[in-house]
Amino acid sequence: MIDLKHLRGKRYAVMGLAKSGLATARALADAGVEILAWDDGEAGRAAAATAGIALTDLNTADLSGVEALVLSPGIPHSFPKPNAVAARAREAGLPIIGDIELLYRAQPKAAYVGITGTNGKSTTTALIGHILALAGRRIQVGGNLGTPVLSFEPLGEDGIYVLEMSSYQLELVPSVGFNVAILLNVTPDHLDRHGGMDGYVAAKRRIFQHPKRSHTAIVGVDDAHCRAVFDDMEHTVPCAVVPVSAERPTKGIYVLDGKLFDGGAEPVIDLSGIAALPGRHNWQNAAAAFAAARACSVPLDTILEGLRSFPGLAHRQQLVADRDGVRFVNDSKATNADAAAKALACYDPIYWIIGGQPKEGGLDGLEPFMPRIRRAFLIGQAAEQFAAWLDARGVAYTRCGTLETAAPAAAAAARAEALPGATVLLSPACASWDQFRSFEHRGEVFAALVNDSLVKKEIAG
Numbered sequence: 001m002i003d004l005k006h007l008r009g010k011r012y013a014v015m016g017l018a019k020s021g022l023a024t025a026r027a028l029a030d031a032g033v034e035i036l037a038w039d040d041g042e043a044g045r046a047a048a049a050t051a052g053i054a055l056t057d058l059n060t061a062d063l064s065g066v067e068a069l070v071l072s073p074g075i076p077h078s079f080p081k082p083n084a085v086a087a088r089a090r091e092a093g094l095p096i097i098g099d100i101e102l103l104y105r106a107q108p109k110a111a112y113v114g115i116t117g118t119n120g121k122s123t124t125t126a127l128i129g130h131i132l133a134l135a136g137r138r139i140q141v142g143g144n145l146g147t148p149v150l151s152f153e154p155l156g157e158d159g160i161y162v163l164e165m166s167s168y169q170l171e172l173v174p175s176v177g178f179n180v181a182i183l184l185n186v187t188p189d190h191l192d193r194h195g196g197m198d199g200y201v202a203a204k205r206r207i208f209q210h211p212k213r214s215h216t217a218i219v220g221v222d223d224a225h226c227r228a229v230f231d232d233m234e235h236t237v238p239c240a241v242v243p244v245s246a247e248r249p250t251k252g253i254y255v256l257d258g259k260l261f262d263g264g265a266e267p268v269i270d271l272s273g274i275a276a277l278p279g280r281h282n283w284q285n286a287a288a289a290f291a292a293a294r295a296c297s298v299p300l301d302t303i304l305e306g307l308r309s310f311p312g313l314a315h316r317q318q319l320v321a322d323r324d325g326v327r328f329v330n331d332s333k334a335t336n337a338d339a340a341a342k343a344l345a346c347y348d349p350i351y352w353i354i355g356g357q358p359k360e361g362g363l364d365g366l367e368p369f370m371p372r373i374r375r376a377f378l379i380g381q382a383a384e385q386f387a388a389w390l391d392a393r394g395v396a397y398t399r400c401g402t403l404e405t406a407a408p409a410a411a412a413a414a415r416a417e418a419l420p421g422a423t424v425l426l427s428p429a430c431a432s433w434d435q436f437r438s439f440e441h442r443g444e445v446f447a448a449l450v451n452d453s454l455v456k457k458e459i460a461g
Helices: 019-030 042-050 084-091 099-106 121-134 197-208 224-233 279-295 300-309 337-344 367-372 383-392 403-417 439-450 453-460
Strands: 011-015 034-038 069-071 111-116 138-143 159-164 180-183 216-220 240-245 253-256 259-261 318-323 326-330 350-355 373-379 397-401 423-426
Touching (some): 019 042, 019 069, 111 279, 180 197, 279 300, 373 383, 383 397, 397 403
Parallel strands (some): 011 034, 011 069, 138 159, 180 216, 373 397
C-alpha cells in the first residue's frame, strides 16, 4: 500500500466508497489521517462498515479543517448537476481531487506513463505494462484499469506507474505530470458529464496538462479531434510530440496493412498475425505502446517480443471458444457504437448480441458493417430502440431480452447456417447496468454461457 504518512494529523473527506474509495480510506486511515468517509449508496456504506471504516454523512458534516475532498471519479462534480457533497466542498473552497493525485504526491520521484482516449486505453495500458515488465522494469499498472492506485507498491525513482486515465479521473489530478502521456482517440462519449464535446475533449487533453514535466507526448492522429490537438501541440510544447496512426504515414509511428513502421522504409513488425491485437484499432494501440516503450528506452527486440507475446485482455475481443467452426468472442467492453465498430470490422459473418443501457447516438455510425451481420440478438433496455434501427436497414434480428436467451439462440443460428468464419459476437454497444453489475460481469456471464451445456448443445446439434 502507498505510504501516506506525510499526511498524518491532517483531515480529509472521502466521498464514494467503492473499490478505489475504500482503498483511499484505508490508506489514509493507516497513515493516521482523520477521515470523513461517506457514500450515498447503501452498498458503499455497507462495504465501508465491513472494512471497519467509520462513516460521516458528508451532506451535513462540518467541513472546517478538511484539506481536500477525495472524490470517486464516477460522482459528478460539475455536469450535468454536481453531487451535493461536491457542491458543498466547492462552496467551502476545498480542493476536489482523486486517489491518483494522492499517489503522485506520495511518489513524486517515480516515473508516470498515462494513457487516455475514448477507446483502446485499457488494451494500450496493459500492453505497455507487459512490454515494460518483459524489459525488467519495476512497474505497477492500474488507475481506471483494475487495481486501485493506493493499493500499489511504492516504487521510488527507479519505478514506473502505468496508469489508464478516464476523462473523469483527469479532472481530479491538478498536480499530476506524466513523463509519457498518450491520447489515443476521441469520439463522443460521456458528454453529459463534461457539458458537451468541447468539455470532453478538454478533459482528455488534461493528460498533457504539465508538458514541462513530460519528455514525450504521444497523440493518435486518426480522428479530427486528436489531429487538432496534435497540430496545436506540435510546435508549442517543450517536449517531444509523437504522432501515431493506423491509417496513414506520419512523422512518428504508423501502421499500414498491419505492418508497423518506425521512421524507416521497412516495417519493424507485422501485427496482422498477432491474435491478441486484431484489427486496425488494435494496430493504433500497438503503435502507441511501441512509441511509449521507445520513450522509456526499452530495446527494440524486447518491444517486438512484447507485442508478439501479449496475451490480450478479457472482455476486449476475447476469444472464449472456437467450436465446430464457430468462434465465440467476448467484446463486452464495447459500451458504445464506436467501440463496437472496432469488433465488427474484424469478423464476417457475425451473429451479433447487442443491447443493454443505451448510450447517446445508439447504433449510428455502424451502417457500413451491417452487410456482415447475419442476425442480431437483442437484449436489455435498448432492444426496442435497436430493433427500429435494424428494421430501417433491413437487418434480421431476434428479440431475446436476456443474454441467457441470446447466447444459445445465436449459437443455434450459427450452427444451422454453417458459414465459414461464423462468429457469435457479444459487442453490445451499450452500458451494462440495466442487467449486470459491470461490463466485466456481463462478459463473465457470456463466457460461462458459451461453456454451458445449453450452448454446447446448440453447436453440437
